[in-house]
Amino acid sequence: xxxxxxxxxxxxxxxxxxxxxxxxxxxxxxxxxxxxxxxxxxxxxxxxxxxxxxxxxxxxxxxxxxxxxxxxxxxxxxxxxxxxxxxxxxxxxxxxxxxxxxxxxxxxxxxxxx
Amino acid sequence: xxxxxxxxxxxxxxxxxxxxxxxxxxxxxxxxxxxxxxxxxxxxxxxxxxxxxxxxxxxxxxxxxxxxxxxxxxxxxxxxxxxxxxxxxxxxxxxxxxxxxxxxxxxxxxxxxxxxxxxxxxxxxxxxxxxxxxxxxxxxxxxxxxxxxxxxxxxxxxxxxxxxxxxxxxxxxxxxxxxxxxxxxxxxxxxxxxxxxxxxxxxxxxxxxxxxxxxxxxxxxxxxxxxxxxxxxxxxxxxxxxxxxxxxxxxxxxxxxxxxxxxxxxxxxxxxxxxxxxxxxxxxxxxxxxxxxxxxxxxxxxxxxxxxxxxxxxxxxxxxxxxxxxxxxxxxxxxxxxxxxxxxxxxxxxxxxxxxxxxxxxxxxxxxxxxxxxxxxxxxxxxxxxxxxxxxxxxxxxxxxxxxxxxxxxxxxxxxxxxxxxxxxxxxxxxxxxxxxxxxxxxxxxxxxxxxxxxxxxxxxxxxxxxxxxxxxxxxxxxxxxxxxxxxxxxxxxxxxxxxxxxxxxxxxxxxxxxxxxxxxxxxxxxxxxxxxxxxxxxxxxxxxxxxxxxxxxxxxxxxxxxxxxxxxxxxxxxxxxxxxxxxxxxxxxxxxxxxxxxxxxxxxxxxxxxxxxxxxxxxxxxxxxxxxxxxxxxxxxxxxxxxxxxxxxxxxxxxxxxxxxxxxxx
Numbered sequence: 001x002x003x004x005x006x007x008x009x010x011x012x013x014x015x016x017x018x019x020x021x022x023x024x025x026x027x028x029x030x031x032x033x034x035x036x037x038x039x040x041x042x043x044x045x046x047x048x049x050x051x052x053x054x055x056x057x058x059x060x061x062x063x064x065x066x067x068x069x070x071x072x073x074x075x076x077x078x079x080x081x082x083x084x085x086x087x088x089x090x091x092x093x094x095x096x097x098x099x100x101x102x103x104x105x106x107x108x109x110x111x112x113x114x
Numbered sequence: 115x116x117x118x119x120x121x122x123x124x125x126x127x128x129x130x131x132x133x134x135x136x137x138x139x140x141x142x143x144x145x146x147x148x149x150x151x152x153x154x155x156x157x158x159x160x161x162x163x164x165x166x167x168x169x170x171x172x173x174x175x176x177x178x179x180x181x182x183x184x185x186x187x188x189x190x191x192x193x194x195x196x197x198x199x200x201x202x203x204x205x206x207x208x209x210x211x212x213x214x215x216x217x218x219x220x221x222x223x224x225x226x227x228x229x230x231x232x233x234x235x236x237x238x239x240x241x242x243x244x245x246x247x248x249x250x251x252x253x254x255x256x257x258x259x260x261x262x263x264x265x266x267x268x269x270x271x272x273x274x275x276x277x278x279x280x281x282x283x284x285x286x287x288x289x290x291x292x293x294x295x296x297x298x299x300x301x302x303x304x305x306x307x308x309x310x311x312x313x314x315x316x317x318x319x320x321x322x323x324x325x326x327x328x329x330x331x332x333x334x335x336x337x338x339x340x341x342x343x344x345x346x347x348x349x350x351x352x353x354x355x356x357x358x359x360x361x362x363x364x365x366x367x368x369x370x371x372x373x374x375x376x377x378x379x380x381x382x383x384x385x386x387x388x389x390x391x392x393x394x395x396x397x398x399x400x401x402x403x404x405x406x407x408x409x410x411x412x413x414x415x416x417x418x419x420x421x422x423x424x425x426x427x428x429x430x431x432x433x434x435x436x437x438x439x440x441x442x443x444x445x446x447x448x449x450x451x452x453x454x455x456x457x458x459x460x461x462x463x464x465x466x467x468x469x470x471x472x473x474x475x476x477x478x479x480x481x482x483x484x485x486x487x488x489x490x491x492x493x494x495x496x497x498x499x500x501x502x503x504x505x506x507x508x509x510x511x512x513x514x515x516x517x518x519x520x521x522x523x524x525x526x527x528x529x530x531x532x533x534x535x536x537x538x539x540x541x542x543x544x545x546x547x548x549x550x551x552x553x554x555x556x557x558x559x560x561x562x563x564x565x566x567x568x569x570x571x572x573x574x575x576x577x578x579x580x581x582x583x584x585x586x587x588x589x590x591x592x593x594x595x596x597x598x599x600x601x602x603x604x605x606x607x608x609x610x611x612x613x614x615x616x617x618x619x620x621x622x623x624x625x626x627x628x629x630x631x632x633x634x635x636x637x638x639x640x641x642x643x644x645x646x647x648x649x650x651x652x653x654x655x656x657x658x659x660x661x662x663x664x665x666x667x668x669x670x671x672x673x674x675x676x677x678x679x680x681x682x683x684x685x686x687x688x689x690x691x692x693x694x695x696x697x698x699x700x701x702x703x704x705x706x707x708x709x710x711x712x713x714x715x716x717x718x719x720x721x722x723x724x725x726x727x728x729x730x731x732x733x734x735x736x737x738x739x740x741x742x743x744x745x746x747x748x749x750x751x752x753x754x755x756x757x758x759x760x761x762x763x764x765x766x767x768x769x770x771x772x773x774x775x776x777x778x779x780x781x
Contacts, residue, residue: 025483063442096463
């Protein structure tokens with residue numbers, strides 16, 4: 001079973017950058033959600049999810065992003081997404097979630113969007 | 115009538131005397147102290163007795179058909195000439211003769227080699243030309259069967275005459291055969307194959323007059339005459355029905371296998387997963403699999419079962435997507451509640467039906483995250499995307515498509531006809547290597563059918579048809595018996611080991627009447643055609659039959675390739691061809707040496723005269739039979755007709771033939 005790989009990175013300015021690689025699906029969603037909760041708990045309340053290498057996302061994957069947004073907001077922070085692939089963008093648009101999780105063209109853009 | 119009576123008396127004699135001998139051999143005369151040769155010998159003899167009994171049953175109702183009625187008004191016909199790599203001139207000779215068949219028809223060259231020069235020649239002669247469609251690219255081609263299936267989809271004649279590229283048809287071939295189809299139950303009319311490039315002596319055993327004559331007539335009597343790949347007319351409707359039934363059966367098999375494999379993989383996934391959502395999804399899918407399996411078992415229509423399975427999996431997907439969406443809505447509501455102090459943003463989730471459908475589609479479904487489920491859902495479907503055509507009329511189960519096709523037609527209740535009249539002239543291989551390749555291919559094909567679609571278990575066949583098909587397959591197992599028949603006298607002459615308790619009056623009183631009765635049956639059945647070549651080759655090609663049995667078994671049971679080759683129709687250089695028959699040459703050498711040793715042992719008083727005499731006679735018989743191999747090696751190809759006989763009528767018999775495939779050597 002192809003599992004998603006998830007890299008995490010904390011920038012000098014304290015912003016956490018997560019990079020899910022592969023398929024962000026039902027089986028990977030809980031991992032992503034757990035990692036977001038973890039970095040938020042460590043005080044990195046602004047999280048950028050770089051979706052450049054996320055080749056596929058289903059409704060559960062989207063659910064994990066929204067769940068992460070909720071955790072970040074609850075801690076006074078935010079969750080932003082950057083560089084979604086065509087399929088991911090289609091899922092966002094289809095569910096109108098692109099209005100909540102606005103795709104940014106780069107991680108830098110996402111960081112500065114605050 | 116008189117002939118049939120004589121035949122039946124001969125059959126009864128041979129079977130009764132054979133049974134008497136075989137039972138006595140098992141009960142009274144096996145030399146158990148030398149079991150290692152005694153048991154193989156008695157098994158080989160039993161094998162041969164069963165072969166004689168099958169032959170007897172074949173001949174019991176041998177049918178000499180009356181002249182057929184004229185074709186029904188307006189029956190339409192297509193003529194298919196199948197080719198792969200035969201020379202263009204050869205194909206065109208056949209195609210032009212086919213074009214000139216008197217009965218109105220369309221002629222098509224089915225060129226699996228897709229040669230531009232053949233297309234040009236066919237176009238110039240006003241003959242149809244068909245190559246494979248693009249659907250066949252990167253899919254199993256199924257050789258000649260695939261070629262025929264491909265052409266069936268682009269043509270429309272009610273009846274189809276199939277000709278190999280080297281079978282030049284008589285202008286009368288259709289008017290002589292189409293009339294049989296006025297009986298609506300007839301699906302096939304097979305005519306003999308005769309080869310014109312074969313001298314009287316027929317050193318390669320190309321003509322099989324016993325098969326294309328008494329044996330096919332005998333099978334015809336049991337409604338079991340079979341398709342031999344060429345020189346046969348088929349009813350398109352019957353083939354289409356065969357294709358549809360086969361499609362349903364194949365789909366059912368694929369779906370059944372997919373469900374079975376799916377159940378196993380789901381159980382494995384369950385052991386690896388801990389996520390409760392994934393486990394719940396696996397439960398749902400597993401329940402759907404079990405339900406589909408139960409319904410298939412209960413003979414529910416395959417399309418409904420797969421449709422319902424897909425719908426159920428779709429419902430699982432939809433409920434998962436709905437759950438995801440609900441969770442997101444809850445998250446968004448919470449976010450909205452806490453963001454009162456911040457900038458107001460759109461926090462309602464608008465997911466319409468179309469979006470829901472898309473999110474839960476096969477492509478995007480959360481279920482797809484479970485790899486095992488994704489593969490399963492794709493496999494449990496009826497589109498058969500692994501094949502070029504969903505509907506394959508001509509059987510693709512074996513390398514020789516003909517026997518399997520005929521058997522399936524019989525299983526569906528169709529009738530077949532053997533029309534004993536020479537209506538096409540063909541070309542036989544002219545060198546040993548090509549001949550051996552061809553025989554190997556036929557034997558492999560027949561044995562593949564026996565192992566994959568046994569006539570003994572196929573639904574819809576009558577018991578007599580089962581026996582008729584099985585007897586042909588049985589005859590191809592003769593290679594092992596032949597080895598025993600060659601080894602037994604050598605072992606006695608060299609080492610004095612007796613496989614039977616004694617060569618006494620008891621033995622001869624049973625053995626000789628049986629042998630005489632089977633020869634009598636043979637002579638009466640043959641009705642004047644020459645059968646000696648066939649008898650010789652049925653023993654002399656023992657390495658070919660053994661190789662065929664071993665490779666076909668390895669192929670069917672263990673998925674190993676057959677090493678299949680198309681039989682070349684052009685004479686190849688015969689240099690070094692003795693290597694092809696090395697086992698036979700070694701056997702002949704061993705027989706000669708054993709005879710000399712036996713004589714010496716007898717001279718020195720080590721061996722009894724009776725045993726020595728019997729075994730020397732046995733060796734002599736084996737050598738005479740095997741001598742055909744030497745004749746074949748010396749044969750340099752056909753030099754044209756000799757002594758004024760026209761190539762058409764070498765023996766004066768009205769219609770003798772050989773076979774494109776599924777031939778029986780001798781009997």
